[in-house]
Amino acid sequence: MSRFPVENIRNFSIVAHVDHGKSTLADRLLELTGTIDKTKNNKQVLDKLQVERERGITVKAQTASLFHNCEGKQYLLNLIDTPGHVDFSYEVSRSLSACQGVLLVVDANEGIQAQTVANFFLAFEAQLSVIPVINKIDLKNADPERVENQIEKVFDIPSDECIKISAKLGTNVESVLQAVIERIPPPKVHRKNPLRALVFDSTFDQYRGVIANVALFDGVVSKGDKIVSAHTQKTYEVSEVGVLNPNEQPTHKLYAGQVGYLIAGMKNVTEAQIGDTLYLHKQPVEPLPGFKSAKPMVFAGMYPVDQSEYNNLKSAIEKLTLNDSSVTVHRDSSLALGAGWRLGFLGLLHMEVFNQRLEQEYNASVILTTPTVPYKAVLSSSKLIKARRAVQKNMIFIDQNRVMLKYLFPLNEIVVDFYDSLKSLSSGYASFDYEDAGYQTAELVKMDILLNGNTVEELVTVVHKDKAHSIGKAICERLKDSLPRQLFEIAIQAAIGSKIIARETLPIFKNIFQYGGDITRKMKLLKRQAEGKKKLRKIGNVEVPKDAFIKVLKTQSSK
Numbered sequence: 001m002s003r004f005p006v007e008n009i010r011n012f013s014i015v016a017h018v019d020h021g022k023s024t025l026a027d028r029l030l031e032l033t034g035t036i037d038k039t040k041n042n043k044q045v046l047d048k049l050q051v052e053r054e055r056g057i058t059v060k061a062q063t064a065s066l067f068h069n070c071e072g073k074q075y076l077l078n079l080i081d082t083p084g085h086v087d088f089s090y091e092v093s094r095s096l097s098a099c100q101g102v103l104l105v106v107d108a109n110e111g112i113q114a115q116t117v118a119n120f121f122l123a124f125e126a127q128l129s130v131i132p133v134i135n136k137i138d139l140k141n142a143d144p145e146r147v148e149n150q151i152e153k154v155f156d157i158p159s160d161e162c163i164k165i166s167a168k169l170g171t172n173v174e175s176v177l178q179a180v181i182e183r184i185p186p187p188k189v190h191r192k193n194p195l196r197a198l199v200f201d202s203t204f205d206q207y208r209g210v211i212a213n214v215a216l217f218d219g220v221v222s223k224g225d226k227i228v229s230a231h232t233q234k235t236y237e238v239s240e241v242g243v244l245n246p247n248e249q250p251t252h253k254l255y256a257g258q259v260g261y262l263i264a265g266m267k268n269v270t271e272a273q274i275g276d277t278l279y280l281h282k283q284p285v286e287p288l289p290g291f292k293s294a295k296p297m298v299f300a301g302m303y304p305v306d307q308s309e310y311n312n313l314k315s316a317i318e319k320l321t322l323n324d325s326s327v328t329v330h331r332d333s334s335l336a337l338g339a340g341w342r343l344g345f346l347g348l349l350h351m352e353v354f355n356q357r358l359e360q361e362y363n364a365s366v367i368l369t370t371p372t373v374p375y376k377a378v379l380s381s382s383k384l385i386k387a388r389r390a391v392q393k394n395m396i397f398i399d400q401n402r403v404m405l406k407y408l409f410p411l412n413e414i415v416v417d418f419y420d421s422l423k424s425l426s427s428g429y430a431s432f433d434y435e436d437a438g439y440q441t442a443e444l445v446k447m448d449i450l451l452n453g454n455t456v457e458e459l460v461t462v463v464h465k466d467k468a469h470s471i472g473k474a475i476c477e478r479l480k481d482s483l484p485r486q487l488f489e490i491a492i493q494a495a496i497g498s499k500i501i502a503r504e505t506l507p508i509f510k511n512i513f514q515y516g517g518d519i520t521r522k523m524k525l526l527k528r529q530a531e532g533k534k535k536l537r538k539i540g541n542v543e544v545p546k547d548a549f550i551k552v553l554k555t556q557s558s559k
């Protein structure tokens with residue numbers, strides 16, 4: 001790695017609105033620099049997680065070091081591919097701390113969208129060089145000139161700085177590499193100073209412990225060095241350092257300005273905090289500023305399906321939050337579901353992806369309760385809190401056909417169904433981004449769901465007064481569909497205080513075996529029932545399968 005002096009290093013990120021082609025451009029850059037072989041199978045190579053491949057979206061920033069020859073000089077280009085969806089923007093802001101520039105990819109047909117604007121300002125505030133890349137020029141409806149004008153108008157970047165490419169076909173992608181070398185400055189670092197390394201991401205490997213992704217701001221780190229964590233003050237011996245190419249490749253040393261990974265026998269997830277500074281033993285340095293903590297927007301309870309799995313699930317959540325530090329975790333307990341946690345997510349998609357990753361990567365089986373948003377309630381005996389509608393804050397015309405509107409919304413309105421409604425109303429044209437605007441007063445009620453008169457703790461929600469009836473009705477209907485019939489009738493009710501606002505009735509179960517039938521089929525059914533019982537929770541005398549909660553949760557998010 002010593003072959004790469006600081007002036008031959010470029011650290012950059014690819015940012016864009018969702019689906020504008022970041023991962024496809026990353027594939028072409030990996031191919032062009034010979035990092036991976038050129039085959040037809042290279043599709044989103046940096047999207048390594050199963051959930052990313054299944055959903056076709058990036059949820060996790062990925063680093064790759066590319067070695068590139070240009071005009072007789074060997075360059076080391078560290079590329080970080082980032083997610084586009086608003087729920088994962090925390091990944092983007094952390095990745096930028098390791099970069100001096102960004103490729104801002106904009107779809108030549110769709111033009112500037114909400115996340116394009118949000119990502120531009122993240123890069124702008126971090127004082128990074130921004131290279132606009134207009135992608136998908138091969139599309140029939142592509143209008144790169146219109147997009148160039150938008151970029152000039154909204155971001156004040158001269159249109160001749162835009163690079164027009166087709167990442168899919170590989171058209172003009174060399175110009176992107178050229179621009180990275182010419183327009184992004186090398187990192188400002190000092191190799192002669194003592195080591196100062198920023199941990200900007202980490203993952204947990206069950207055999208090797210914590211693998212920390214580091215950006216070196218000063219000094220050098222070598223295999224065998226003794227290092228100290230500024231956060232915990234614990235000392236470790238470095239057992240491996242290397243670059244991601246895009247898979248781990250040990251290098252023995254990393255120098256200031258370089259980005260790579262480091263393994264130092266950190267076994268416990270609390271030992272490897274994202275944002276921590278690592279330095280050499282007996283050579284303490286001023287720690288780097290680290291990161292602002294992420295602000296969760298959606299909260300949900302998480303419980304093991306089987307309480308005996310509590311410790312396994314605890315360790316799985318800890319390991320996964322190491323890789324996704326934007327999730328907040330607090331211990332919680334529920335009468336029906338036992339000990340668990342209250343987790344905070346950045347949005348509904350983030351919640352779903354976290355749940356899916358727990359299941360796929362850690363084989364965990366969990367129950368998620370209805371997502372809720374935090375409220376501050378002023379309890380008063382006579383008056384409820386006053387409601388507030390969305391308030392328009394401003395309106396900016398991006399070009400003749402596009403307008404950017406800013407509104408103040410109750411958070412609950414947007415996490416539940418706003419995004420889907422906006423998409424269908426605008427035939428997919430409108431895009432959406434949001435940020436926390438603090439607490440407002442609102443007319444809210446606490447709604448209970450009852451099964452034969454007993455409250456189902458995990459379905460208690462706070463809803464707007466005007467929506468209580470429709471949400472209560474929908475939950476009762478879905479519970480009726482997902483609960484198995486039992487040996488008695490079940491009244492499913494939604495209530496505000498003592499007032500019942502919706503009701504469904506689940507009729508009595510009739511045993512099919514009364515009417516005869518084949519014995520092997522009967523045994524099979526009994527076995528399946530016995531297995532199913534393990535996944536049941538009792539609320540009063542009613543047996544509720546864990547799945548029922550998840551189904552109800554889905555009703556609420558689609559209402």
Ligand SMILES: Nc1nc2c(ncn2[C@@H]2O[C@H](COP(=O)(O)OP(=O)(O)OP(=O)(O)O)[C@@H](O)[C@H]2O)c(=O)[nH]1
Pocket residue numbers: 016017018019020021022023024025044056057058059082083084085135136137138139165166167168169
């Ligand atoms: N026609 C055309 N399609 C492209 C081009 N680049 C990407 N695509 C397609 O656009 C879709 C999205 O591409 P991705 O590379 O996954 O986009 P992304 O920005 O990484 O998406 P997220 O990570 O989910 O935000 C895929 O179906 C690509 O095949 C291009 O230059 N031309």
